[in-house]
Amino acid sequence: MDIEMISKGFQVSVYGLSGVLAVLALFYLVTKIMVVIFSGLSPGDKKTQK
């Protein structure tokens, strides 16, 4: 078993998964900001469903 390869694989996995989470968190923030800014400019309907 190639320990060096396993160590690299582990690092790619950790960086990769946390990277996906970080990038999507960034998308979340940006989307939230855009929705808040532009919904404020053109108020839309808000309906709540259960």
Next chain:
Amino acid sequence: MQELFTGILHFELGHFIMFLIGGTLIYLAVAKKYEPTLLLPIGFGAILANIPFSGALGEHGVLTILYNAGIATELFPALIFIAIGAMIDFTPLLQNPFMLFFGAAAQFGIFFTMMMAVFLGYDLKEAASIGIIGAADGPTSIYVATLFADRLLAPISVAAYSYMSLVPIIQPPVIRLLTSRRERRIHMEYKQVEVPVIVKILFPIVITIIAGIIAPISVALIGLLMFGNLIRECGVLERLSKASQNELANLVTILLGITIGSTMTAEQFLRTDTLIIMGMGLVAFIFDTAGGVVFAKLLNIFLKNKVNPMVGAAGISAFPMSARVIQQIAKQEDHTNYILMQSISANVAGQLGSIVAGGLLLALVPAFL
């Protein structure tokens, strides 16, 4: 005279087995309707590739020319991303952007499977290509495999598309195993928010810029997906949007499928690698589902308004199948429970998450080699 019998004289058991495999893929496509747009061309391509001395292959063979022009250059998967982008409606996600987190959590299977592949002795590039089956996103799998491990392209593509069509069979047992009945009956409030058109137009542009700056190599993936989405949402390119969703998607799918099928030669496909990849593809889908569900359960520890953990499982990219499966289970548990919209939001987030995961793998793996 002997020329006439060349094919018969060189026909081997491997060719016959590949005919059976090609036939099975065609059967699954036609009779079971499992991803027919891809599995049928792949199945037929496999038959074409395994006829001894097939004129479709070789230096001047049409399928070799298509492979060199469309797969080796990553052109076909890239074009497919434009078509998919034009098909995706991000509105449910923009109404409920919190679901983006589920799109991230459900990529867990990719990295778990990648680690498994490393343990089994595959190098990092091959392991990443096998793990990306868990993206539940055919074009992303093909794109990454083409760049990192083209010798494994055929089994990876077949595994990705086969398991995508098997989502209704793979996900429910995993979800039931990880959730209690009480959790599966959790109702979720749904806010129907009007999304301004300007946000729908800005979204693909902003996302491309962010993803591109973080991982420039992902621009070919996410940039073209978002370009397709911009065509859809801008409101002035109706004709191009429809052409992307129909003509472009159909044409490239035909070429992509039959070209991938043509790589399924007996020598390349009838190996232990193929069985291992098929097995690990299943593991990837199982752990994607588990990742999403467990993440939702963890969130519930902190959230006041609980999330139905099944929605986490919809964070995979198989759209809209996964969302439908989740709603179906919710309805079985409590016929008044309606979580389809939340599941669709998570599912759309999964489409984004899988491409981001693919892009990050493309950026990270060479950095560690």
